[in-house]
Every structure is written in C-alpha cells, then in structure tokens.
Amino acid sequence: MDAAVDASTSQFELNEEQRAIQEMAQAFAADRVAPNALDWDRRKHFPADVIRETGPLGLGGIYVRDDVGGSALGRLDAVLIFEALSHADPGFSSFISIHNMVASMIDRFGNDEQRQRFLPKLTSMEWLASYCLTEPGSGSDAAALKTRAVKSGGDYVLNGAKQFISGAGDSDVYAVMVRTGADGPKGISTIVVPKDAPGLSFGANEHKMGWHMQSTRQVIFEDCKVPAENLLSGEGAGFGIAMAGLDGGRLNIAACSLGGAQSALDKALSYTAERKAFGSKINQFQALQFRLADMETELQAARIFLYAAASKLDRKAPDAGKWSAMAKRFVTDTGFNVANDALQLLGGYGYLHDYGVEKLVRDLRVHQILEGTNEIMRVIIARALIGR
Amino acid sequence: MHIVVCIKQVPDSAQIRVHPVTNTIMRQGVPTIINPYDLFALEEALKLRDVHGGEVTVLTMGPPMAEDSLRKALGYGADRAVLLTDRYFAGSDTLATSFALSQAIAKIGETFGRPDIVFTGKQTIDGDTAQVGPGIAKRLDLSQLTYVAKIASIDLDTREIEVARRAEGGTQLLKSRLPCLITMLEDTNEIRRGSLQQALCAARSQVVKWTAADAGIDDLTRCGLRGSPTVVKRVFAPTARAERAAQIDTAERGLQDIADELIADILTRRPALEHELAFNSGT
Numbered sequence: 001m002d003a004a005v006d007a008s009t010s011q012f013e014l015n016e017e018q019r020a021i022q023e024m025a026q027a028f029a030a031d032r033v034a035p036n037a038l039d040w041d042r043r044k045h046f047p048a049d050v051i052r053e054t055g056p057l058g059l060g061g062i063y064v065r066d067d068v069g070g071s072a073l074g075r076l077d078a079v080l081i082f083e084a085l086s087h088a089d090p091g092f093s094s095f096i097s098i099h100n101m102v103a104s105m106i107d108r109f110g111n112d113e114q115r116q117r118f119l120p121k122l123t124s125m126e127w128l129a130s131y132c133l134t135e136p137g138s139g140s141d142a143a144a145l146k147t148r149a150v151k152s153g154g155d156y157v158l159n160g161a162k163q164f165i166s167g168a169g170d171s172d173v174y175a176v177m178v179r180t181g182a183d184g185p186k187g188i189s190t191i192v193v194p195k196d197a198p199g200l201s202f203g204a205n206e207h208k209m210g211w212h213m214q215s216t217r218q219v220i221f222e223d224c225k226v227p228a229e230n231l232l233s234g235e236g237a238g239f240g241i242a243m244a245g246l247d248g249g250r251l252n253i254a255a256c257s258l259g260g261a262q263s264a265l266d267k268a269l270s271y272t273a274e275r276k277a278f279g280s281k282i283n284q285f286q287a288l289q290f291r292l293a294d295m296e297t298e299l300q301a302a303r304i305f306l307y308a309a310a311s312k313l314d315r316k317a318p319d320a321g322k323w324s325a326m327a328k329r330f331v332t333d334t335g336f337n338v339a340n341d342a343l344q345l346l347g348g349y350g351y352l353h354d355y356g357v358e359k360l361v362r363d364l365r366v367h368q369i370l371e372g373t374n375e376i377m378r379v380i381i382a383r384a385l386i387g388r
Numbered sequence: 389m390h391i392v393v394c395i396k397q398v399p400d401s402a403q404i405r406v407h408p409v410t411n412t413i414m415r416q417g418v419p420t421i422i423n424p425y426d427l428f429a430l431e432e433a434l435k436l437r438d439v440h441g442g443e444v445t446v447l448t449m450g451p452p453m454a455e456d457s458l459r460k461a462l463g464y465g466a467d468r469a470v471l472l473t474d475r476y477f478a479g480s481d482t483l484a485t486s487f488a489l490s491q492a493i494a495k496i497g498e499t500f501g502r503p504d505i506v507f508t509g510k511q512t513i514d515g516d517t518a519q520v521g522p523g524i525a526k527r528l529d530l531s532q533l534t535y536v537a538k539i540a541s542i543d544l545d546t547r548e549i550e551v552a553r554r555a556e557g558g559t560q561l562l563k564s565r566l567p568c569l570i571t572m573l574e575d576t577n578e579i580r581r582g583s584l585q586q587a588l589c590a591a592r593s594q595v596v597k598w599t600a601a602d603a604g605i606d607d608l609t610r611c612g613l614r615g616s617p618t619v620v621k622r623v624f625a626p627t628a629r630a631e632r633a634a635q636i637d638t639a640e641r642g643l644q645d646i647a648d649e650l651i652a653d654i655l656t657r658r659p660a661l662e663h664e665l666a667f668n669s670g671t
Contacts, residue, residue, distance in 0.1 A: 020463065020591035024582060031581075058584030071584045 014080070021077050025084035028057060033088035040089070040213035041359050044205075046170050047092070047213060048128070054096060055125025062100050063248070064107040068115055069123035075248055076310040079255040083303075086259030090363040091211040093259065095128075097252035098166050102129035102175045105245045106192065109232045118173065118192060127172035131249075132162040132193075132219050133242050139163075140376045142177070143185040143239060147221060149178035154228050156180075156191060158199070158221035164370070168217035169202040171195065176219070177242045180235045188238035192230040199224030210362030247321055249371050250328035251310050257335030257367040258303055264342035264360045265295050271346050271355075288345060295338045302334040322384035329377035332367040339364050389442035389544060391433040392493055392503040393466070394524070395426040397450050397457035398514045406623050422457045425509025427579040429572040432539065433507050434465050434580065440544060443467040445496055445503070449477055449488055455595050462590035463582040470496060474599040479613030482515065486523025487610050492603040493528060504544075506569045510535060518571070525569035533564055534571045542566075 014022070032050050040047055054060060062078045064070025078100065085093035103122045106114060121127040138144040147160025158178060165174070174193040181187030193200060203218030232241055269292065272283035282288055309327035312320040339360045343350035350357045368374045399418040407414050422430075433444045446461040448454050449472040458469035472492045480488065497503055506528070511518035518534075525532040533551050537559065540550040547566040552559050554573055582590070600611060609615060636646060655662050 017588055017591040020459070020587040021584060024463065024584060024587040028581060056583060057581060062584075073584070 018077060018080055021073070022080045022084055024057070025059075025081040026087070028054070029085045029088035033085065033092050037089035037092070037213070038353065038356055038359065041091075042212075042353065044212045044215075046215060048170065051092070051095060051128065052125045055123065059096055060099065060125040061103045061107070061119065061123030064100075064103050064119060064123055068107070068119035070103070070107065070119065071123075074310075074314040075251055076307060076314055078248075079251055079306060079310040082252045082255035083259040083262075086256040087263045088259075089213065090256050090260035090360065090367070091213045093256040094211065094253060094367075095167060095214050097249065097256055098131050099125075099129045099171075100252065101245045101249040102131050102173070104248065105175055105190065105241055106232065108244065109190070109237065109241045113229070114192070114232065122173070128167060128170060129173045129175065130165050130167040130171040130219075131245065132165050132168075132174050132176040134163050134165075136161055136163045136218070140373055142242065143188065144183075145177055145179060145188065147176070147178045149180050149189065149191060149226075151180075151228065152225075155225045156228055156231065158191075158193070158224040158226060160221050161203075162219040164206070164216055165219045166211070166216055167214055168219050169205075169215055174200075174219060175232075175245075176221075177238050180238075185239035186236050188242070189235045190232040190238040190241045191226055192232065193221075193224070193226050194230075197224050197226050209365055210359070211366060246371055247324050248313060250324045250377075251306065251313065253367055253371045254302075254306050254328045254331035254335075257332045257364050258299070258306060260360045260364050261299055261302075261335035261338040261342075264339040264357050265292075265299060267355065267357055268292065268295070268342035268345040271349070275347075291341060291345065295341055298334050299338050302331040306331050319384065322381055325372070325377040325380040325384075328371065329374045329381070332364070333374060336361070336364045336368055389436065389440050389504040389542075390501045391436060391442065391444045391505045391507060392496055393426070393430050393433045393444060393446045393461070393507045394489055394493075394520070395430065395446055395448050395457060395461060395509075396423045396512050396514075397421075397448060397454040398423045398512055401513045404514070412620065420453070420456065422460055423509055423512045423514075425511060425513070425572070425574055427509075428574055428576050429507035429509050429570070430461055430464060430466065431577045431579045432570075432572050433505070435577065436505070436539070436542065437467075440542065442504075443500070445470060445500060447472065447489065447492055447496065449473070449480070449485060449492070455597075458595050459590050459593075462593050462595075463587050464580060465582060465586050468500065468596065469593065470596045470598060472598050472600075472603055474601075474611075476600045476608050476611045479616060480611065481616035481618035482517050482519040482523060483617060484611055484613075484615035486520045486527060487615060488600070488603070488605065489520065490524045490527035491605045492598065493524065495598070495603045502567070504547075504566045505549075506530060506567070508569070508571050510571050510573050521569060521571035528567075528569070531564040531566075531568035533562060533568055535573050536570050537573045537576055539570070 058071040059081060061070035062073050062081060063075060066072040082093050082097050085096060103119060106118050122129055133142055135145050135147060147158060149156040149158045172195050176191055176193050177188055178191055179187050180189040199222045201220045203220060206216045208216055272288055273281060275282045306327045309323035312323045343357045343361050346355055346357050349355045397420045400421050403418050405414045437444050444466045445468040446458055446466045447470045448458055452473055455471050458471055462469050472488060477488055493506060506524060508521035522532055522534060533553060535554045536551045537554050538552040540552060542549050548563060549566055549568060550563045553562055600608060
C-alpha cells in the first residue's frame, strides 16, 4: 500500500521502501547509539565520531537533493529515521535533526554556489550545523530578534547573541537569523556563519535537565565578519526561511520524542513482566495493565498523527503547517507523559540512572519547549482555525 | 569477477526450541536472521568486488519468507539475489541441499555469468554440519578452500588465489585456482553497514525466484525429504563426562616441580608431542 494517508479509508501502512529505511536506521541506532547513550549522558560527552558515522549512511542530508550528496527522501522518511534514532537516544536524534534542518534550508534557499560550497560537506557530516534563532530576550516572539548584521564592503558585520544553541562550539557552520532591516519579520535575514569567523565566540555550556550528550551554549557575535556571499536568498527573506525550516523541524523533533517514549514503554513492559510483588508479576495487576494499555494507545495515536502530518508536508497539502503544529504539540506532550508513566511503573528503579527511564523523562521534557513551544503550537493551530 | 554467496535464513539461535516428538527445530514464531557465519562470507565477497569490480549474487534455498534474508543481503550491497523455493525442497538434509544449490549455481552461471568464486559460511548455526559448502564444491568440481581466515591475493589474469586456512595446530597458506569454493571462518571481518541508498535499492530490487524446474533440476528424487538419507534419531543434551579432574595441592611442593612432573606425564602418554615441542622451541 502506498504510504499516503488515504482520506477515504483513513488507513495507513508504510511501504516496503519506508520499512527498509526504518530497519536501516534501527540497526544503526541499536548497534552504535543505544549501548552508549547512558554513558554519554552521564559524562556529558558529545559523540562527534558516532554522529559523523551517519554521514556516509545518508543521514546528513535526508531531504537534501542528491546532486550535493543528499538522500532526496521525504519528510515521512525522515520522521521514521528520527523515530528510530531516538529510540536509542533522543538527544542524538535531535542533533541529527537540527543538522538536517540547516542543510535543507541551504538546499532550498541557497544559490548554486552556496549549495556547492556548503552541502557536500554537510551531507557527508564532515561539517556539523547548528540553527540560531532564539535570543536571550526573544524566544516565542522570534520576530523581535535583535542580533544585527550591517553590510560593510564585501562583509556583513554581526553584533548580538543567540541563546540555547544546540551544538554551539561543536558545530562547524551556524545558520543565523539576523536583523538587516527594520523591526518586525520583514527586517530579518539568514546568514551562514562559519565557526572560524572573526568575532564569533561561544558562552559556557549550560547546565540543563536533559540532552546531556550535546552542548547548549550562547553564540556571541562581536563585530563578527561574515562574507556577504553567505547570505541566503535576499535581505528580508530570513523569517520565512527560519519558519520553513521549523515546519519540518517540528515533525522531526516530535519524532525524536516518539522514539524515546516508545523506548520508555518497552522498558516498562520488560520491567513489569519481571518484577514481582504480593506473590505475582506486577503486570498481572489490573491497575498497571490499564496504565500500560493507555500508554500504548496514546503512543500509537501520536505515531499515526505524526505520520499523517509528515505525509501532508510531503504532499505539500495546504494545511500541512497546521498539521505540523498539531503533531508537534500532541506527540511531544504524549511522549513526555508516556515516559513519565514508565518511570512510575519502574518505581524506585525508574528514578535510577542505570535503568535509563529517568534519562528519557529528562530528555523528552525539552521537546515540549523547543522548535516552538507547545503554547505557540496552539497559537498556530488557532490562527489556522479562526484566522488572525 | 562474479561471486556467488550462499546464505541461509536461520532461526535466531538465542530463541530456538526443539520439537519434543520429532526432534526437529521448531521454527514457527522464532525471529529469523541471516546465518551469522554467512555474513563473514558476504562481507569478504563484497570487499573483493569493491577491489576487483564485478558482481555479487546472493543465493538461498528456503521457503518464500527467506526472501527477507536476501533483501537484507541486498541492503549490505549485494548486486543480485536468487531465491530457490519449491515445495519439493522441503525437508532437505545437507546432501539434498548441496545438490539443489549446486544446480542453482550452475543455472546462475548460465544466466548471469560463470562465478569465479562461490562463498559459503563455515557452517550454519542451526545445522552445524559444515557439509554444504564442500558438497557444492564437489558437485561443481570447484577447488575447495575451507575454514579460510584470510584471502591473501587474487590474480584474475593467472586465475590464482592464495588464502590462509585455519588448520589444526596452525595456519596453512594455500595457493589454488579459480573457480573455487571458499567457506569463510568467523571473525575474519565485520559486515559493513548498508547506507540509506542501499536500503532503498534493496527495497526496489526484484529478487529472482526460481522453482526446481526454473533451476533446471529434473531429478526431484534427489531433492527435499526424498533426497535426504539423514534421519535424526535423537536429539539430546550431552551429559557431563565421568572422569573427574585431578586436584593438585600446590602448598607442599614448588610449582616448577609440579609442572615438570605433569609435562613428563603427558609426554609419556603422547610421545609424539615431544618432537613437536622441540621443533617449536627450536624455531
């Protein structure tokens, strides 16, 4: 059956190619990521080597065109990959997702020269990429950003700071939303800043709740000179580029929650099948059975919703943006709740690092916040429903 | 060059059960994998193709669901997959299996080009006989290189191959001629990770499916249960041996004395060892 949502029947099946993609990503995640995830978390270790291994496999530019080394796949394909990777480690999967978001922005909005200059190194993962929109003083109100870029000869000179930047300091290129014009969304542009740009520096690694395998830092621009050839599209196009990136990014980050939550449910199923209390295995108690049944039902509902939203974006359906927002909100809320329920089912062991569930709860919490908070998702959904 | 790799879909041995009455392996409901030994053969074949060019054809005999294992092999980068499937093959022992596979390999040779090398794993994890590879070699009159640890060189002009073979007590370096059949040892390489593109190619590829007739097999009495003289009489767990290990008290005498005594004792029982030991210490 074709991997599209058939409106007449509401049936959904993955096709053979999508199952092959899924299996390939699952195998990599199980072999290379899962065995290390707890260790990376504990040591706050950034596994650049394992991340770079995903390049030759085709995961560095999943939906980037193939003339620059991309895999030229769709958004549903990507969702399957991120779901598989996040079953092993949501932080790892999310890093690959953000990298892909930047690569696709350059692919879609860069000119030929920019595509040829950046994308072969990004799709092969020789270079890693970060996305810089949020600032210390602007998050949900992204169009209020203040980092300024002023043209000076052949360069733009950047001043300002970006906040909560995943991979900052480790990544090689940064897609930065800057103000080149007046206040508001129309004054925003997107420029690609290389790590070695003069005047670029990074803040301290933030102490955060989860996602310990990657650093989160401020990215600071002090008279930072970036060649004007690095501006994507034209001046003033940046807000549209940033939002286009996020539309698909939201699906990815939801997929990164889904896989993690599935892993938590899997762990809860194994634990409750072994643990005994009051003379029987605890999965024989109806209260816990009902909890497990609800977790499974809600997670499957989230999965089907996410696949449907991704399929909408693949088909460029007019309401794809609304569906991306709804999926991001619903899947990441469900994902966190399922992981949190799993922790409860493991009792005291759920609270211990070695059992892996508390890490998932910590990791999945941020999915409700980033790539647009779940409150902003509701704003987007409501606007689509009732207009501005 | 053209390389044929014979693989087998086997039950994941970690989850195997044996039927209490027939003593045969109960396959239903057990997840299947490619026989792990065959993956060493496949990787070796892919490496040779990458260096020397040509094609790798994977071949398996089994039920229709064995197509899964062929698709996995295509995902690792094999160029073509042939599934030999027919109800006449059901119940094959190693004799019938090596007959059917050798017929299929001959047909592959006619259809896609004569193979220079046929690879198999050292053995399978479900049968453990290590007989099918040699059986194929004999039937196809191929040089037989078993338990190969390393392929040292291949010269396609002179059609010579040099391999290192694990033998009892050491390694043999063998030179032979192509075409040959190689059974590959475990831990000789590590199967590569297929890329997204290869996964997609595998999903898009057609697996060639042959019945006994398609493979040119006329004599069905040599296939399946009818062609299989092997009868499993009994399957049992081996019992522990009756001899007890001797315990030596080391408190009273020096270790050197004890060791000397033991060695002398062993040499009395196996005089031939003395010569070997002297030889080894002299080199």
